[in-house]
Amino acid sequence: xxxxxxxxxxxxxxxxxxxxxxxxxxxxxxxxxxxxxxxxxxxxxxxxxxxxxxxxxxxxxxxxxxxxxxxxxxxxxxxxxxxxxxxxxxxxxxxxxxxxxxxxxxxxxxxxxxxx
Amino acid sequence: xxxxxxxxxxxxxxxxxxxxxxxxxxxxxxxxxxxxxxxxxxxxxxxxxxxxxxxxxxxxxxxxxxxxxxxxxxxxxxxxxxxxxxxxxxxxxxxxxxxxxxxxxxxxxxxx
Numbered sequence: 001x002x003x004x005x006x007x008x009x010x011x012x013x014x015x016x017x018x019x020x021x022x023x024x025x026x027x028x029x030x031x032x033x034x035x036x037x038x039x040x041x042x043x044x045x046x047x048x049x050x051x052x053x054x055x056x057x058x059x060x061x062x063x064x065x066x067x068x069x070x071x072x073x074x075x076x077x078x079x080x081x082x083x084x085x086x087x088x089x090x091x092x093x094x095x096x097x098x099x100x101x102x103x104x105x106x107x108x109x110x111x112x113x114x115x116x
Numbered sequence: 117x118x119x120x121x122x123x124x125x126x127x128x129x130x131x132x133x134x135x136x137x138x139x140x141x142x143x144x145x146x147x148x149x150x151x152x153x154x155x156x157x158x159x160x161x162x163x164x165x166x167x168x169x170x171x172x173x174x175x176x177x178x179x180x181x182x183x184x185x186x187x188x189x190x191x192x193x194x195x196x197x198x199x200x201x202x203x204x205x206x207x208x209x210x211x212x213x214x215x216x217x218x219x220x221x222x223x224x225x226x227x228x
Binding site (some may be wrong): 035058104 | 139148165215220
């Protein structure tokens with residue numbers, strides 16, 4: 001079936017503007033993760049959704065960042081009042097963890113955000 | 117919380133030689149250790165993973181070993197080929213599955 005998809009693939013915005021990034025996980029995957037990857041850097045965890053549980057927001061770098069997951073499927077990552085340091089590739093991943101365990105994550109292609 | 121360290125940050129090998137990338141983790145509760153390969157401009161792709169109930173897993177030219185006592189795990193690529201050139205990330209996940217903690221990546225270059 002289809003993999004994880006993300007949109008847009010590229011986003012250029014001006015400093016101070018708000019942006020919304022979208023992630024469509026693999027159908028049936030209950031877990032959804034957002035990561036940020038700055039140029040040449042590793043993967044920085046942002047937020048995790050699992051089913052109907054409260055999301056784990058411990059990785060969000062500031063209160064300008066928020067995310068929602070509607071109906072347990074599509075997720076939107078919102079960055080308000082963007083700053084130049086927000087420029088990065090934002091990756092979404094989904095998985096289907098077995099009860100009480102972890103499982104393989106499948107990554108989307110990412111959204112490259114550039115804040116001018 | 118968990119802390120994953122990955123070494124080396126860059127690695128160059130001649131085609132046909134072996135490459136080894138090592139990761140250490142801090143939380144003994146971690147029980148799942150995937151490795152991802154990320155080619156330039158592309159998404160990370162899972163290449164192999166290991167769970168804490170086994171010490172070694174192999175898939176063709178790729179193998180991963182896990183030492184739970186020492187809290188380290190390694191990726192071994194044998195008979196390297198130019199198409200193995202990429203950035204490799206290790207990760208560790210705690211039993212609850214809330215987070216994956218990634219290493220900082222190793223940029224592998226296989227020289228033809």
